[in-house]
Amino acid sequence: MNEPNPQANDPKTEMSDTLPIVPIRDMVLFPGVIHPVTVRRPGSIAAAQAAIRGNGKLGLLLQRSSDKENPLPDDLYWVGTVVNILRYVTGPDNAHHLICQGEMRFRATDFTETKPYMLARFDIPEEAAGKEDEIEARVRVLKQQATQAIEFMPQVPGELAESLRAIDQPGMLCDVIAGFLDIPAAEKQRLLETFDIRSRLDAVVELMARRLEVLELSHQIQEQTKASLNERQREAVLREQLRTIQQQLGEGEEANAAEFEAIDKAIKHAGMPEEVEEHARKEFKRLKQMPPQAGEYPMLRNYIDWLTELPWSKLDTESIDIGKARRILDEDHYDLEDIKKRIVEYLAVRKLNPEGRSPILCFVGPPGVGKTSLGQSIARAVGLEFVRASLGGTHDEAEIRGHRRTYIGALPGKIIQSIRKAGTRNPVFMLDEIDKLGASLHGDPSSALLEVLDPEQNSTFQDNYLGVPFDLSKVVFIATANRLDTIAPPLLDRMEVIELRGYTTEEKLQIARRYLVERQLENNGLSADQVEISDEALLSIITEYTRESGVRNLEKRIGALLRHVAVTFAEGNGEAKKLGTDDVYRILGAPRYENEVALRTGMPGVATGLAWTPVGGDILFIESTRIPGSGKLILTGKLGDVMKESAQAALSLVKNRFADVKEEAEILRTNDLHVHVPAGAIPKDGPSAGVAMFVSMASLITNQTVRHDVAMTGEISLRGLVLPVGGIKEKVIAAQRAGIRTVMLPDRNRKDYEEIPESVRSELHFVWLKNVDEALEAALARDPQRTAATAR
Numbered sequence: 001m002n003e004p005n006p007q008a009n010d011p012k013t014e015m016s017d018t019l020p021i022v023p024i025r026d027m028v029l030f031p032g033v034i035h036p037v038t039v040r041r042p043g044s045i046a047a048a049q050a051a052i053r054g055n056g057k058l059g060l061l062l063q064r065s066s067d068k069e070n071p072l073p074d075d076l077y078w079v080g081t082v083v084n085i086l087r088y089v090t091g092p093d094n095a096h097h098l099i100c101q102g103e104m105r106f107r108a109t110d111f112t113e114t115k116p117y118m119l120a121r122f123d124i125p126e127e128a129a130g131k132e133d134e135i136e137a138r139v140r141v142l143k144q145q146a147t148q149a150i151e152f153m154p155q156v157p158g159e160l161a162e163s164l165r166a167i168d169q170p171g172m173l174c175d176v177i178a179g180f181l182d183i184p185a186a187e188k189q190r191l192l193e194t195f196d197i198r199s200r201l202d203a204v205v206e207l208m209a210r211r212l213e214v215l216e217l218s219h220q221i222q223e224q225t226k227a228s229l230n231e232r233q234r235e236a237v238l239r240e241q242l243r244t245i246q247q248q249l250g251e252g253e254e255a256n257a258a259e260f261e262a263i264d265k266a267i268k269h270a271g272m273p274e275e276v277e278e279h280a281r282k283e284f285k286r287l288k289q290m291p292p293q294a295g296e297y298p299m300l301r302n303y304i305d306w307l308t309e310l311p312w313s314k315l316d317t318e319s320i321d322i323g324k325a326r327r328i329l330d331e332d333h334y335d336l337e338d339i340k341k342r343i344v345e346y347l348a349v350r351k352l353n354p355e356g357r358s359p360i361l362c363f364v365g366p367p368g369v370g371k372t373s374l375g376q377s378i379a380r381a382v383g384l385e386f387v388r389a390s391l392g393g394t395h396d397e398a399e400i401r402g403h404r405r406t407y408i409g410a411l412p413g414k415i416i417q418s419i420r421k422a423g424t425r426n427p428v429f430m431l432d433e434i435d436k437l438g439a440s441l442h443g444d445p446s447s448a449l450l451e452v453l454d455p456e457q458n459s460t461f462q463d464n465y466l467g468v469p470f471d472l473s474k475v476v477f478i479a480t481a482n483r484l485d486t487i488a489p490p491l492l493d494r495m496e497v498i499e500l501r502g503y504t505t506e507e508k509l510q511i512a513r514r515y516l517v518e519r520q521l522e523n524n525g526l527s528a529d530q531v532e533i534s535d536e537a538l539l540s541i542i543t544e545y546t547r548e549s550g551v552r553n554l555e556k557r558i559g560a561l562l563r564h565v566a567v568t569f570a571e572g573n574g575e576a577k578k579l580g581t582d583d584v585y586r587i588l589g590a591p592r593y594e595n596e597v598a599l600r601t602g603m604p605g606v607a608t609g610l611a612w613t614p615v616g617g618d619i620l621f622i623e624s625t626r627i628p629g630s631g632k633l634i635l636t637g638k639l640g641d642v643m644k645e646s647a648q649a650a651l652s653l654v655k656n657r658f659a660d661v662k663e664e665a666e667i668l669r670t671n672d673l674h675v676h677v678p679a680g681a682i683p684k685d686g687p688s689a690g691v692a693m694f695v696s697m698a699s700l701i702t703n704q705t706v707r708h709d710v711a712m713t714g715e716i717s718l719r720g721l722v723l724p725v726g727g728i729k730e731k732v733i734a735a736q737r738a739g740i741r742t743v744m745l746p747d748r749n750r751k752d753y754e755e756i757p758e759s760v761r762s763e764l765h766f767v768w769l770k771n772v773d774e775a776l777e778a779a780l781a782r783d784p785q786r787t788a789a790t791a792r
Helices: 042-053 132-151 159-166 170-180 185-192 197-227 231-249 252-269 274-288 297-309 322-332 337-352 371-382 414-422 445-452 489-493 505-523 535-544 552-570 581-588 596-600 641-657 662-670 690-702 728-737 747-755 772-779 784-791
Strands: 018-024 033-039 057-062 079-090 096-113 118-123 360-364 386-390 428-432 476-481 495-499 531-533 577-579 606-613 616-628 633-636 671-676 710-712 742-746 765-769
Touching: 018 033, 018 042, 018 096, 033 042, 033 170, 042 057, 042 079, 042 096, 042 118, 057 096, 079 185, 132 159, 132 170, 132 197, 159 170, 170 185, 170 197, 185 197, 252 274, 252 297, 274 297, 297 414, 322 337, 322 371, 337 360, 337 371, 360 371, 371 386, 371 428, 371 476, 386 414, 414 428, 445 489, 489 495, 505 535, 505 552, 531 552, 535 552, 535 581, 552 577, 552 581, 606 690, 606 728, 616 690, 616 728, 633 641, 641 662, 641 690, 641 772, 662 671, 662 690, 671 690, 690 710, 690 772, 710 772, 728 742, 728 747, 742 747, 742 772, 747 765, 765 772
Parallel strands: 018 057, 360 476, 360 495, 386 428, 428 476, 531 577, 606 710, 633 671, 710 742, 742 765
Antiparallel strands: 018 118, 033 096, 057 079, 079 096, 096 118, 606 616, 616 671
């Protein structure tokens, strides 16, 4: 450490006219500073020893180039420092160590000798001083700067600041501060050659200001770095320490070697295609070269695990027995004959042509009709693994194709994850709720599924995370949906749609008796010997406590009934019994549904329509009333634009039909018609309520009630024609479920008659409508006189 010595004696009187010279590299020693100097060159050692034998004075001159091993006078700066050798120590490595105290500047004027050491004549330059107040101001600034710098340098002893404040000679202050400044030797030499005190002070003040700025910035960076030391950095330090401890114990290398050996074996036995194995080997090589504490190490390790655990070459053996398949389908599902027939055809073609490209089946129907269980039955029939991926609410393409490995926490998409779970390359893969995919700013998942469900492309499906192709051509894909209109057309085009309709009351009874009761007995810890549910009780639950196309809520109600019984057995008070209708009312409470048709069609202006919903068919009441006005139409019930237009068309038809009937025409002219569709919070739209609206208005105008056991559907035109509509099977089943006896359908929908279950057709009377006049004839309990008047 440079140390100031403000009490040094003036040596001028003790010096001769020549001075031994020692060339030094990359170092400048200022007057008033004590500093060690090490010499090794023979000439330098001889000069130091000559100084010791004389008066102890030595001249130090800086080499212009530090690379010069034997410098000559022209290789040196000729301004240097006269030093007094305070101590001379010879080291064991042929190095001579001098403790030197700088005394004054000198300027060499002539070199008298260069061998065996340099000897030079010299003079002592005069140091010019400036005005006293200017010098004093600069001294104050310099001392303040030096004090601030020492505060940022904890390795510098605090006594240095006191020593600097005690120096009252401006020149010595400059030299001492310049001595501990971290600046190049050439810059220090420039200060040494500055003899004017004021100029030297200005130069040192400028250098100190620059150094202070660097010190302050370094201090800020150090504080910020210390503040940002988070848990991850702490964990990294601990892991490094743990690795060092393991190495010292000889455990770390063994663990890594065992891990790498296991990975190598996994890659070898994974059965990857050649290009995929080459890629895996490349990533494995990167892993071995990477330190375990590196942040990328666990991510790369996880990636290699995914590659090795996928069933690249594992194919389960298909065992397709058509008779067995029929038996399994009959065991698992009641009725659904058309669907079972199509599935058997699908399996037969797959058996005869195993290498062919099978179609992608898509089961479409309301909730609870058995779409998912059909997929499970297919898997059981062919002896393959069954996996299911729910697509409901999926709005990110990466959930299908995976995230790229550049993201933290990246994983493959649902397709690859499910294949890994199945452990085979040919499972039965059910894509559940495919109609509920939703696009967002993260991409369109339905577009990502196009490659998955295309037999021409999915043999080279590439997940973003894996980055290598995976063959999906052997996967048996089955999709399910509640509706078709929300499925993207290109995606729908890749699938063969099989529609599952809602169940009739009789079908629900059989399903409950054969499957639901047995399953709920097992779920609730009961046996058939302990409790039995009568058919009357099941029918009561079906008609009075549920209203659905499937059987999901029916199973929940049966479960509620049996849980009540389970409590009595758990308390030790239970005894075997058969549950009847009274027990249903007692346990489940008052019926939730009743025959609304009889209650709501007992007055003119109320007609029963039929509607299709994504969860099956339903009945729809159309209510009309009149209020004094000018013949306007008022619509309520949250109706869509198409339904509003149907109401307007119905009103125009009514006005046209009754224009020649004086009483009805006067009613239409002096009253406004208000048409309301109950359940006003539920949006309703579509043209199929046109016939029901026309009949409702006609019933109101003619003051005749609509038969309470009649329901109708169909679109109307302004010519009075009844046009075909969709969802006939669902609507007819809903009518039968609601207690309707006569159903009025468009004549052009006769082609849909065969789709209606025989058990439903046998209980209903069908009226096929070509025009609205036939609808009035069949629906209204008509007065003969009014009939004659209307027909005119």
